[in-house]
Amino acid sequence: MSETSIELMPQLPVLSSQPDSEKVLQPPALFQLPLTSQDPQQLQQQSQLQSELQQQELSETNAEQQAESVCVKQKRLLLLLLGLSFSIAVLGLIFYIHHIFYAERRTHMPPVTPCLSQACQRAAARLSTATDPFTQTCDHFLSKCGSDRLLLTNLGRHRGQGIPGHPQNLKEKSQRPKGEKKVRGLNEERLQSRKTLLLEYLKEILETKENSYSSAVQKTMDFYRSCLDTSSIESAGEEPFLTLIQKLGGWPVSGIWNKTDFNSTLALLMRDYATFPFFNLNVGKDLNESTSGTTKRRYIQIDQPDLMIPIEWNSKIEKSGAKAETLRPFLTLCQKYLTLLGSPETTSRIHVYMFISLSSELAVAASPLQYRLLKGQLHQRMSIEDLQRQAPAIDWLGCLQAVFHPLSLSKDDHVVLHNLPYIVHMSQIINKWQNKHELSNSGPLHTYMLLNLLHTLMPAMDSRFSETTKAFSEALGYDNEDSPRWKHCMLSTERGFDSVLTHLLQIVTAHREAEKMIEDLFLVFKSKLHHLSVTEQNYYQLITEKVNSLVPRVWTPNRTSGENELDLLFSQVNISSKNFFSNYIQLLSLWQKRRSKLLISPSEPVDVLSLTPFLLGNEVLFPMGMFIPPLFHPTYPKAYNYGAAGFLLTKDIFHLLLPEIPSSSNTVKTVAECVGDHYLRTTEKAGRSGASTLSAAQQQELWVQYSALEVALNTYHRIRHSEDTSLLGLSHTHLFLTSFSQVSCDSDPYQEFMPLDPSFLIAVICATSNLCPPMQCSIKDDHISPQPC
Structure with a gap:
């Protein structure tokens, strides 16, 4: 009994130097049995056997411990790698959510409300076919309104360098020597001038099917339609x-x-x-x-x-x-x-x-x-x-x-x-x-x-005469711009029936909304003057006093001609729907009578096709033709109105009130050089080359357009309400800058001095703004953060 017990549970000696991992192998005291008396030989054999067993168990234990230690280390390393990977993934996810979600929220949130008016639907259709500046590469912005004619390498060409020929040569033929590229470039159809847009708007009014108009308005419409009736004109010969x-x-x-x-x-x-x-x-x-x-x-x-x-x-x-x-x-x-x-x-x-x-x-x-x-x-x-x-x-x-x-x-x-x-x-x-x-x-x-x-x-007269004139100009080496018949007819109609067109335009003009826009823009424009660095304090004070004394408003006749008065004025005019030659002769007589009235009229004549503000006394007057679709409509989103019409109005204000600012302010040169530097770095990234020299006129125009865009954008954000509608689901800032890009190449007397595509200014402004959506063309440098110009 006792021997059997000893064999089943041998007693192991306690070693003080044993590691903790080995101590756990000792059986607890409860299971140790007392030794019985035996003979020495038997005790020696038992001791030897016990020693061998102990050595064997120690060997096995060490091997197991070493294997377990390696496994534990591998598990710990694997867990560490998994933990590190998981942490990186979590951080990346957090960064993605912050960068994308909050960026989207910043530029597109809260969700915009679509404008559903008929005017907005037409504007949206027009905008959907236009170029979105935020999806374009930088090459899109490096041309002169779609043409490569006036890159910075061609700077220095100025208006008025000599008079080519005589001012009466081929008068008003809209001709240019062959081989000379259009300044407007390849996108002429998209980048229509403001005058063409106004003529299109008046054309829509005259082509309406309503029959409730007065006699004078009906005669105006009949004259326009007789001009379009080319078959009757050809038959008359x-x-x-x-x-x-x-x-x-x-x-x-x-x-x-x-x-x-x-x-x-x-x-x-x-x-x-x-x-x-x-x-x-x-x-x-x-x-x-x-x-x-x-x-x-x-x-x-x-x-x-x-x-x-x-x-x-x-x-x-x-x-x-x-x-x-x-x-x-x-x-x-x-x-x-x-x-x-x-x-x-x-x-x-x-x-x-x-x-x-x-x-x-x-x-x-x-x-x-x-x-x-x-x-x-x-x-x-x-x-x-x-x-x-x-x-x-x-x-x-x-x-x-x-x-x-x-x-x-x-x-x-x-x-x-x-x-x-x-x-x-x-x-x-x-x-x-x-x-x-x-x-x-x-x-x-x-x-x-x-x-x-x-x-x-x-x-x-019939087309044989105009074709003869065209052949003559081509024989002299001039290209003829064939304007559409409707445009020719609209210009003819305006010559004799300008007072009727003024009446029609005044009826459809949203005066309250237009004057609100003018007031808002003019207020921010005046605050812009405080940021000018002026070398001559007297000049600055003079300009400030002049601007502060001015009152901006929409230009309308002092005394509006009503329908009855217009009917009386044109009572002696007989318009035939099938005899344009006779109608045209009456038109010439009306034109001359209008000129005679100017001799005794106490007020300024109202030019219905005028698109340039002017000073009259202490007022800055803006013609009604500046507030027509697709540039402006009272139901348009404010972002659209201020991006298109707002920019054009502000640009005109700068030209009108600050014509001599370059000679008295360092700001003009500083801003122009800043924008020019951004442009040059962008051209270098695109693999192009350009010169950095800007003439004084080019510096001024660059400053004017950049400042006008800033004023219009700041004005919009100043008056914008969260309930402002939008088009095509665009964020408000996105819509503002997109509408600006559609009119930035608009034809005006100073366009020739603009050394680069004005839509490039979007990239300049968005480089330092957190209001813009992501832009394909980034002008940010890897080592230098762009500074606001």
Whole structure:
């Protein structure tokens, strides 16, 4: 019993040096049995056996402990790696949620409310086909409004470097030499000028199907529609003009001429047909007249004519003359006109030669505007009596009384001349041709006047005449811009029915919303002045006082013409829906009557197509045409209105009120160079090269457009309400800058000085703003954080 017990549970000695891991192998005292008495040999054998067992167990225990230690270390390492990976994943997830979720919340949250008005639906459709600046690479912003014509490598080309030819050359043909790229570039259809947008808006009004309009409005619509009726115009051919020639006494070209009086025919052409063959007549103020204490009166202005023959200015001899290379094509042109009018070539040739000869002699004294300004030939005031003595060939009092009837004029009334040497020379040439007895039956002066009348009436004649003119200009190496027929008809309609169009535009203009926008923008613009670094404190004080004294408002007539008054005004006008030639003649008469009214009108004339604000007394007046779709509508989101119309208005304010700021402020140069540096770094990233030199005019325009965008954006965020609607689900800032990008290349007198695509300013502003959505084109440098300009 005892032996069996000992074999089953041997007693192990306790070693003080045993590690803790080994101590656990000892059985607890409760299981140890007392030893019984045995013989020495047996005890020795038991001791030896116990020792061997102990050694064996120790070996096994050490092996197990080593294996367990390695396993534990591997498990700990694995757990450490798993824990580290999990921590990194959690941190990455937290960063992603913070960066994406909160960024989305910052730019797109709270969810925008869509604008569902009919005007907004049209604006959204238009915007959906346009380019989103935030999805474009930087290459999109490195061109000049879609064209590579004016990169920074082409800086230094300025307006007014010499006068190419003569201002009367190919008058108002909208032509340019072949090979010259359009400044507007490849996106001409998308980047329409404000004037085209206004004409489109008026076109929609005139093409409405409603029949509730007044008589005057209906006549305006009928005139416009008769202009669009090209089939009736083509069917009429040359007959309407030939009938008019007979009414005027015939002409020597056909062999039937009543030898009408020269001055009587001239007065008739100017009064009823707005045709000025020998000199131009206008109405305006004398800029040399003092404005102290009195309002400037208007005078009849007499200027050199727009000669039909192409001429050029010779600066060496300071004289003009017919372009030698154009004489033969011009001869062919005139002969073609007469052939279309039914005149045989054999009989018309002599009349064409005389016409060219007379035109060339008149051209000698014509001179460019810049030359006349330099010589002090502009705004020379004299009495009609004095003018009669210096240029006796013209019956000045009789002609002017006929043109400005029913106004009463006397020989003591003053007129303003803009090229007296030409007027004197013109009188001498007329006397010379009148005294050529061998030409008495050829009537060269009469033929000259009727060919000028043909040129005036050509827009109302069939396409053979316009195609002949187009072929002539192409023969001289000029490209013709073929404007759509509707645009030509809208411009014609405005010439005679401007008061009706003003009435229609005033009805649809949202005056309250427009004036609110003007006031908001003007307030932030004034605060912008405080940030200007001005070198001349007196200039800064003068500008500040001037701006603070101004009151901005929408420009409308002081006294609005109601429908009844318009009906009375146009009661003598008879418009035919199928006779555009007759309608056009009445248009010319209306145009001349409008010019006559300017002579006695106490207020400024309202130009319905005006798109530029101007100063009048202590007011800044903004024309109604600046507040029309797709730039502005009272139901549009404010972000859209302020991004498009708001930017354009602010840009005009800067140009109007701070024209001389570059010479008195360091801010202009600093801002321009800052934007230019961003642009250059971006071009380098895109693998392009450019020069950093900016002219003073380019610095100013860059500063103006950047500042105008800042003012418009700050104004919007100042007045914005959370309930502002949106289009296409865009965030408010996204919509603001997208609408800005659609009008940033808008045509204006200063566009030529903008050295880069204005939409690049979006990248500049968004580089330091946390309000912009993510942008594909980033101008941020890896080592340098962009600073606000």
